[in-house]
Amino acid sequence: MRTFILYVRQFRSAFQHRRYSFLSDLSRRQKVSGNWQTSDASKPLHNAGIARYLLPVSMVTRNLVTDSAIVANGVKEVSRAGPLVEYDRRIAEGELVDGDNCQVGTLRELQRLYDDLVMSANACSLDRYAASEKAGRSRWLWSRFIPQSSYSPVKGLYLYGGVGTGKTMLMDLFFNQLPDSWRKRRIHFHDFMLDVHSRLQRHKGVADPLEVVAGEISDEAVLLCLDEFMVTDVADALILNRLFRHLFSNGCILVSTSNRAPDKLYEGGLQRDLFLPFISTLKERCIIHEIGSSIDYRKMTSAEQGFYFIEKDASGLVKQKFQYLIGEHTAVPQEVEVVMGRKLQVPLGANGCAYFPFEDLCDKPLGAADYFGLFKKFHTLALEGVPIFGLHNRSAAYRFVTLVDVMYENKGRLLCTAEGSPLQLFERIVTIADAQNMAPRTSSRSRKNDDFDLCVDNELGFAKDRTISRLTEMNSKEYLEQHAAMLAEKQLSQDDGDEKALQA
Numbered sequence: 349m350r351t352f353i354l355y356v357r358q359f360r361s362a363f364q365h366r367r368y369s370f371l372s373d374l375s376r377r378q379k380v381s382g383n384w385q386t387s388d389a390s391k392p393l394h395n396a397g398i399a400r401y402l403l404p405v406s407m408v409t410r411n412l413v414t415d416s417a418i419v420a421n422g423v424k425e426v427s428r429a430g431p432l433v434e435y436d437r438r439i440a441e442g443e444l445v446d447g448d449n450c451q452v453g454t455l456r457e458l459q460r461l462y463d464d465l466v467m468s469a470n471a472c473s474l475d476r477y478a479a480s481e482k483a484g485r486s487r488w489l490w491s492r493f494i495p496q497s498s499y500s501p502v503k504g505l506y507l508y509g510g511v512g513t514g515k516t517m518l519m520d521l522f523f524n525q526l527p528d529s530w531r532k533r534r535i536h537f538h539d540f541m542l543d544v545h546s547r548l549q550r551h552k553g554v555a556d557p558l559e560v561v562a563g564e565i566s567d568e569a570v571l572l573c574l575d576e577f578m579v580t581d582v583a584d585a586l587i588l589n590r591l592f593r594h595l596f597s598n599g600c601i602l603v604s605t606s607n608r609a610p611d612k613l614y615e616g617g618l619q620r621d622l623f624l625p626f627i628s629t630l631k632e633r634c635i636i637h638e639i640g641s642s643i644d645y646r647k648m649t650s651a652e653q654g655f656y657f658i659e660k661d662a663s664g665l666v667k668q669k670f671q672y673l674i675g676e677h678t679a680v681p682q683e684v685e686v687v688m689g690r691k692l693q694v695p696l697g698a699n700g701c702a703y704f705p706f707e708d709l710c711d712k713p714l715g716a717a718d719y720f721g722l723f724k725k726f727h728t729l730a731l732e733g734v735p736i737f738g739l740h741n742r743s744a745a746y747r748f749v750t751l752v753d754v755m756y757e758n759k760g761r762l763l764c765t766a767e768g769s770p771l772q773l774f775e776r777i778v779t780i781a782d783a784q785n786m787a788p789r790t791s792s793r794s795r796k797n798d799d800f801d802l803c804v805d806n807e808l809g810f811a812k813d814r815t816i817s818r819l820t821e822m823n824s825k826e827y828l829e830q831h832a833a834m835l836a837e838k839q840l841s842q843d844d845g846d847e848k849a850l851q852a
């Protein structure tokens with residue numbers, strides 16, 4: 349037994365040495381090559397090949413690395429060209445407008461990360477097939493004798509900035525350029541945390557359930573792309589540091605978008621001092637990049653299509669339009685399965701469309717999980733009577749913001765009546781800084797009723813810009829076309845499934 353243990357120790361130190369020398373060699377090569385702006389010779393895996401000469405001039409001037417060949421598990425997979433080339437392709441095709449320098453600067457960061465990941469794919473265990481082979485044969489041995497803590501040699505990226513500046517679009521573009529065979533996962537932050545909490549439920553009673561959950565998540569994906577990182581819930585705030593410490597020490601790489609700088613996350617939240625270590629962990633494991641643009645690309649979308657109605661007393665209008673959308677179908681009360689056996693009552697639903705009075709959806713103790721459940725079953729929401737938000741209905745405002753986020757994420761369609769335009773709905777919600785800048789009224793007599801309803805809330809004050817921007821986009825021709833395309837795609841895959849079931 350002693351001999352065996354000695355043998356294992358020797359093997360372990362030899363492995364660590366080899367791993368270390370490989371990594372230092374890698375980082376040296378990266379330093380020499382200066383990341384993405386390299387000559388082809390310094391990056392053997394990244395031979396740009398003939399495609400580089402076929403690129404439009406703008407791409408060549410950006411000095412891009414193009415299609416690379418990744419050899420994994422004996423299978424040669426040609427990776428896509430990378431985010432910068434793809435961005436230029438979309439501009440050339442007219443899918444995107446030539447973005448500002450801030451978008452290009454962010455793309456460079458993403459391209460650098462893309463190059464680093466391709467270079468270090470093996471060291472990061474990104475390939476699904478190579479990883480599962482190891483897991484199948486010798487996982488038990490590996491987990492016991494190789495140090496558990498193996499941070500990835502590649503740091504992640506935390507992108508933050510103003511609303512509509514293209515963060516999600518850029519992250520998705522980067523994600524889709526990476527090989528499909530990689531252990532990668534792109535998910536909305538809300539959805540990710542819901543998944544974490546439901547896994548935690550399943551592992552109740554285990555000594556450290558967070559470690560088990562982190563183990564499961566990192567087994568499934570090494571690269572985690574989380575859209576819209578934001579912390580508003582104390583239950584999330586208290587577990588984030590331990591969760592991500594485990595994930596990072598399992599080799600996970602985080603790429604995330606957010607409207608908040610790391611230091612502003614969960615600002616003013618309950619027990620924030622317990623959350624602060626997470627900010628240091630994040631800065632340790634991710635490069636922090638501010639997109640820096642102030643262009644809201646959503647404002648470039650076409651004029652409104654008429655699904656958002658501004659009416660103080662619009663009872664009946666939404667029901668009338670809802671009837672038009674469901675056509676011949678009969679609307680009946682329905683039930684939607686939400687996580688952990690919970691059910692959401694839908695007052696009326698038919699043909700993928702759900703009808704709710706505002707109070708039933710945003711003035712009751714419901715949350716992101718309920719909204720995700722709703723949009724799994726329904727693609728259109730008819731919402732009656734969205735009020736002006738202020739101090740008196742702050743919780744409803746929080747829920748409405750979450751509802752719009754989930755709907756947008758699912759490309760859902762919104763038909764609604766509201767007391768004001770998206771901008772007017774949130775006029776009484778301000779950040780602390782906004783409140784300080786507001787001119788103080790001279791006497792209490794001159795104070796308006798609105799002043800008493802002013803809601804000073806940093807989290808909501810920042811989130812409202814995103815909601816206003818999204819509500820505007822959701823009414824645009826482009827968004828509604830995307831919604832229609834999503835429906836058509838769903839229909840196709842359903843038909844495909846039905847056909848397979850018939851054949852079986």
Ligand SMILES: Nc1ncnc2c1ncn2[C@@H]1O[C@H](COP(=O)(O)OP(=O)(O)OP(=O)(O)O)[C@@H](O)[C@H]1O
Nearest residue numbers: 444445447510511512513514515516517645646814
């Ligand atoms: N260069 C561009 N050309 C055309 N459309 C763009 C461009 N950049 C972004 N967009 C579009 O603008 C809209 C907003 O972009 P996106 O959702 O990526 O912004 P965001 O910064 O993530 O916003 P938020 O902070 O609200 O989540 C999307 O419909 C996106 O496709």
